[in-house]
Amino acid sequence: MSAIHTSQLSFFATHAPFNRMDQPHLLWMLERMQLGYYAKGEVIITPEQGTVQRFLVIKQGMVQGEQNVADASDADSWLELSTGECFPLGALLAHRPVASIYRAVMDTFCYELPLAAFHELLGLSAPFRDFCTRRIANLLEHSKQIIQAQYTQSASEQQSLNSPLSSIIRRTPVTCSPQTTVRQVLERMHELRVGSMVAIDEDGRPLGILTLPDVLERIALPQIDLDQPVIGIMTAQPTSLPPQALAYEAALSMAKQGFRHILVVENEKLVGLVSEKDLFSLQRVGLGQIGQAIRYAINTEELQQAAADIRHMAHNMMAQGIAPEQLTQFISTFNDLLTVRVVELEYAASEINASPLANRLCWMALGSEGRLEQTLSTDQDNALIFTVPEGMTADGVRELLLPVARRINETLALCGFPLCKGEIMASNPKWCLSLEEWRSLFLNWITNGTPVALLHASIFFDFRSLHGALNLGEELRDWLSRAACDYPRFLHQMAENAMFNRPPLGMMRDFVLGKEHKLNLKVNGITPFVDAARIFSLAAGVNHTGTTGRLRQSATHLNVPVTEVDGWINAFLFIQMLRLRHHYEASANQAEVDTEMLDNLIDPDLLNELDRRILKEAFRQARKVQAKLAQIYQI
Amino acid sequence: MKNLFKSWFASAAKLTPEQSSRLAKWQHLQETDAVAEFEHARYVVVDVETTGLDLNNDTLISIGAVAVLNGKIALNDSFSIILQQSKISHRENILIHGISGSAQQEGVIPVDALLAFLDYLGKSPLVAFHVSFDETMIRRAMRQYLKFTFKHAWLDLAYLLPALWPERLRSHRSLDDWGRQFSINNDDRHNAVADALQTAQLLQVAISKAKQDQKTSCYDDLRGLERRFRCALEYC
Numbered sequence: 004m005s006a007i008h009t010s011q012l013s014f015f016a017t018h019a020p021f022n023r024m025d026q027p028h029l030l031w032m033l034e035r036m037q038l039g040y041y042a043k044g045e046v047i048i049t050p051e052q053g054t055v056q057r058f059l060v061i062k063q064g065m066v067q068g069e070q071n072v073a074d075a076s077d078a079d080s081w082l083e084l085s086t087g088e089c090f091p092l093g094a095l096l097a098h099r100p101v102a103s104i105y106r107a108v109m110d111t112f113c114y115e116l117p118l119a120a121f122h123e124l125l126g127l128s129a130p131f132r133d134f135c136t137r138r139i140a141n142l143l144e145h146s147k148q149i150i151q152a153q154y155t156q157s158a159s160e161q162q163s164l165n166s167p168l169s170s171i172i173r174r175t176p177v178t179c180s181p182q183t184t185v186r187q188v189l190e191r192m193h194e195l196r197v198g199s200m201v202a203i204d205e206d207g208r209p210l211g212i213l214t215l216p217d218v219l220e221r222i223a224l225p226q227i228d229l230d231q232p233v234i235g236i237m238t239a240q241p242t243s244l245p246p247q248a249l250a251y252e253a254a255l256s257m258a259k260q261g262f263r264h265i266l267v268v269e270n271e272k273l274v275g276l277v278s279e280k281d282l283f284s285l286q287r288v289g290l291g292q293i294g295q296a297i298r299y300a301i302n303t304e305e306l307q308q309a310a311a312d313i314r315h316m317a318h319n320m321m322a323q324g325i326a327p328e329q330l331t332q333f334i335s336t337f338n339d340l341l342t343v344r345v346v347e348l349e350y351a352a353s354e355i356n357a358s359p360l361a362n363r364l365c366w367m368a369l370g371s372e373g374r375l376e377q378t379l380s381t382d383q384d385n386a387l388i389f390t391v392p393e394g395m396t397a398d399g400v401r402e403l404l405l406p407v408a409r410r411i412n413e414t415l416a417l418c419g420f421p422l423c424k425g426e427i428m429a430s431n432p433k434w435c436l437s438l439e440e441w442r443s444l445f446l447n448w449i450t451n452g453t454p455v456a457l458l459h460a461s462i463f464f465d466f467r468s469l470h471g472a473l474n475l476g477e478e479l480r481d482w483l484s485r486a487a488c489d490y491p492r493f494l495h496q497m498a499e500n501a502m503f504n505r506p507p508l509g510m511m512r513d514f515v516l517g518k519e520h521k522l523n524l525k526v527n528g529i530t531p532f533v534d535a536a537r538i539f540s541l542a543a544g545v546n547h548t549g550t551t552g553r554l555r556q557s558a559t560h561l562n563v564p565v566t567e568v569d570g571w572i573n574a575f576l577f578i579q580m581l582r583l584r585h586h587y588e589a590s591a592n593q594a595e596v597d598t599e600m601l602d603n604l605i606d607p608d609l610l611n612e613l614d615r616r617i618l619k620e621a622f623r624q625a626r627k628v629q630a631k632l633a634q635i636y637q638i
Numbered sequence: 639m640k641n642l643f644k645s646w647f648a649s650a651a652k653l654t655p656e657q658s659s660r661l662a663k664w665q666h667l668q669e670t671d672a673v674a675e676f677e678h679a680r681y682v683v684v685d686v687e688t689t690g691l692d693l694n695n696d697t698l699i700s701i702g703a704v705a706v707l708n709g710k711i712a713l714n715d716s717f718s719i720i721l722q723q724s725k726i727s728h729r730e731n732i733l734i735h736g737i738s739g740s741a742q743q744e745g746v747i748p749v750d751a752l753l754a755f756l757d758y759l760g761k762s763p764l765v766a767f768h769v770s771f772d773e774t775m776i777r778r779a780m781r782q783y784l785k786f787t788f789k790h791a792w793l794d795l796a797y798l799l800p801a802l803w804p805e806r807l808r809s810h811r812s813l814d815d816w817g818r819q820f821s822i823n824n825d826d827r828h829n830a831v832a833d834a835l836q837t838a839q840l841l842q843v844a845i846s847k848a849k850q851d852q853k854t855s856c857y858d859d860l861r862g863l864e865r866r867f868r869c870a871l872e873y874c
Contacts, residue, residue: 011713013825038711040842042850063821110820112839115710 011114014062018087019616020134021060028128035120038062041107048091048105055094055101058121061086064111068103083108083623088616092135095121168253168267169246172275176266178203181210181234185222188213188233198278199264201241202234207272211237214264216299243268246275253277263295280312297340301348303417306341310418313337318587331579332549335375338420339368342385343470345414353407359392360400365468365475366411369427373465374533375549378582382421383412384462386434388441388475397437404435427462438475442482449486452496460497464537467548480546487541494542498636501534502629506622522618524585525603528578531625532571535632542635550575563631574624577617581605653784657749661784664756672763672791672858676845679857680762681706681793682717683841685833686772687735689727693771698779699723699737699745701755702830704838705762709845711838717758718831720745721779735828748783759790763857767813767837769794793861795840801867802847816840 015021015029024032039059041047047066048055059066066084068091084090094101095118116124125132177195179188181202188200192215199214211234213221221227221236242256243266253265257279267275279296293316297309317334346366350356355364370384371377387408391397409430416422429435436444445463448456464483468476487494507527522528533550540546540553543560547553551572558568585605607615632638653661670679684703690696698721705715720737722745732738745751755776766772769792780788799816800807810816813836817824822839826832848854852863 034714036713037707038713038839038842039709040839040846042843042846045846063823110843112822112842114713 014087018060020130023130023134024128028124028131031127032116032120032124036114036116039113039115041066041111041113043107043109043111045107046104047107047111047113048101050100050102050104053100054098054118055091056118058089058095058116058118059091060089060114060116062112062114064113065108066090066105066111066113067108068101068105083619085619089135096135167246168244168248168250168265168275168277171250171277171281172246172267173281176201176273176276178273179233180204181237182232184230185227185233185236186229189218189222189229198280199276200233201266201273201276202237203273209241209243209266209268209273210234211239212241212264212266213237215305216263219299219301238262241266245269250277293337294340297337297344300344303414306345306414306418309337309341313341314419317583330583331376331378335372335377338372338377338381339469341418342366342368342372342415345411345418346470349407349411349414353410355403355407358403359395360389360403362472363390363392364404364471365389365473366429366470367466367476368469369466370462371465373467373548375467376533376579378579378586382423383415384423384427385412385429385469386427386463386466387429387436388468388472388479389435389437390472390475391437397440400437401432401435405430405432408435438479441479445479445483446486449490449493452493454500457497457500461500461534461537464541465548484541484544484546488544494538495636495638497534497538497541498632499638501531501538501632502638504530504534505629506531506625520608521604521606523603524578524582524605528618528622528625529575529582531629532575532578535628538632561631561635567627571624571628574621577621581610581614581618653749657753660753660757661786664753664760665786667761670761670763670791672861673856675855676709676849678708680708680760681765681841681857682759682762683765683834683838684772684776685766685830685837686775687737687828687830688775689723689731691771693774693778696775697721697723698748698775699727699735699742700830701751701776702832702834703755703758704831704834706765706838706841709842711835711842716831716834717755719751719754721748721751722746735830748779752780752784763791763793765793765795765837765841767795767816767833767840769796791857791861793857794864795837795844797864797867797871798844798848798860799840801863802844802851813837813840 011033012029015024015033021029041064047059061084063086065086066088068084090105091101091103125135177191177197177199178201179191181204183202192198192200192213199212201212202210204210213233213236217236217238222229227236241264242262244253244256246267246269248267256265257263263279265277266273267277293309293312296312297306300306300309313334316337317330343366355361365388367373367386367388368384369386371381372384387404389397389400389404391400408428412422412428412430422428427434445460448460466476466479504526507522532554536550536553536557539557539561543557545553545556545560547556554568554572554575558565582603585603589602607618610618682703682705684701686698686702687700688696688698700720701717703717705712707715720741723742726732726739726742746754764773773792777788780786795816796811800810803810803819806819810819813833814827816822817836817840820840820843822836822843824832824836827836844860845854848860848863852859854860854863
């Protein structure tokens, strides 16, 4: 073995895919490599050189793939490669010339492997082959595995669903005799802040259970006599399991029977109580249960608890490696439910439903909630559409609605959705409008295209109806699709506006960082995709409000190959995932989650090597999306 | 006195017939064409570690070398050897190059080590940073163990680099200075191969610059640049 190898191994040990290759294969590769030097500005490979003859790994420096205008959709264009990155994979695999000119943008050293050895190595090393053939997909997969490993670790610090119920029981159950009055039971539950009460006989055998949701259904609504014995309204013979039973059996029982409590009984005696919440803190079961909890919530405290559960669940889902698309949809879906419940409760409290306004209101989610892309750090963006009842004016309706909307906004804030700093909320008279008013407002934005109008359009045009007369939202959406197409100038202006948020990739260094040495994942990472998707979908008449859905459905209209759109979507989702992880980590480090404290700023130096590379690739994709936009609208 | 005696004693050993024929074979190799273009030539970049900096009394501990073949560093064409020491070097010295006492004792018999180096070198021109040190150490060892005077072409990057970047003459003196200038890292400074690799990378940078600025195309041109610069320095 040549002496030089050991000194180079440490380099390869820190870069994918070499860090996953077997040492003998790595040495085999090194044995056949050369180290080349390219001064700043020097061309490394060009299309004119014909079929590529070598595989290159950047030891230090930076290489840029200059876009070949004739073939703009080629995956090799828009490249900016730095230390540890390999090129030109596509051309090597296809035995073709490169599509771009590869040039050193600073003094660069590259390890170089001859073509024949490259192909032999593909046969020898599975990780290497995987990497070269699957590239970005592989990087994402690898990153996901690392994330899973990290989260499983923290999850395994908790108990698992395989632990026996005896290890989960947290406290002795609160019990009463069957003859205790309903009033006494409720007082006791309130005093001890428990969600359930079990009646037992003298021998400790459970006879029945009363839980908080029962209170609404069996006590409050029928307005029963509170002085009767509680046993009469309890659920008799509640489901029970022995202490040796495993947590997942309890979870299954709950799921099947729709109960939220399981009694733990040994020798017929009650020894404990396991609630759904106890299991939640362990595991990720029962999305349905959170949904139930929200639907039946009767006060802000319960909704706050549900909001906490949603966050907790999001963490568990991350641990499972659930894709960010599903994850953000999940968060948004539950936030929808929560919002709907808040709206319902406030409408009920203010007797809106009994007023002439019943069935004339549509609560809309805007911005990221409208796109079903909420993360854990989302302030509220919402608005109301209404139709004016006979004999009333729009201003009259507003006068009635605004105080109610204000309370809804405030309750949402208590549940962890900070009030919108820009006052884009239904309680703002500007955003509580009749259908006609919305139309003329949108038309005004579309025809004038002032900077403010464009900014508003980027928030409001992602609207989605959440509650009430959903048809109002649909009507507005259909109208908007038609109107946007009638005014191509507007889309052009939107496109121009969208070019302002450039992905933070520089020509010389890899990331361009602000004063704080941080990257803004939202503004510079997510926004280019979101903005482009909005414009594409408006132009294509796609009614979808989600970014990934918009991109997919607009692909044919744009005449962009599906694989390329997939590349955009993967990149978008990866950045979303980093945001989610960032928010999770930030909130895990503090006892009380203050969602206003969550930001989108990350220090790229704190990312692992792999994530940093994928993030760069993702930013490159963002550039490509913007390039497409620029091409279509000739900016 | 002790040193003198020891070197006389060591030199008393005779080369075996096989060792003699290896040496003869190397001496009869065809000389390399020093005007061959960079793209069609092999240079050997060398670095040595020694028991100290005294050119007269310190001895050679290890040789590391890297070949630059047709302008690129060939990773499988490198050389590293530790010469067996009769006396282990001082602790302070070991701390510099990291070759432990036992590694020094277990090294290759000096005659064989030097022959292996010649086999590896062939007649390729040599390159080093501060040639006078490496050249003296190697030549002394050759004379002592192989009984022959090692005459070879050497190029000194310590002069060539400031010749190409005269504005850095005052600020850049050591290998570390130039390494930093071009961000050529060396994770294992004072390991002979790692230093040779770093020097070889500097050679690549120098060749690129010389081609661009001075239209040089071969080893001899680089030596010419080096020589002119040294003369200029002496007149300053």
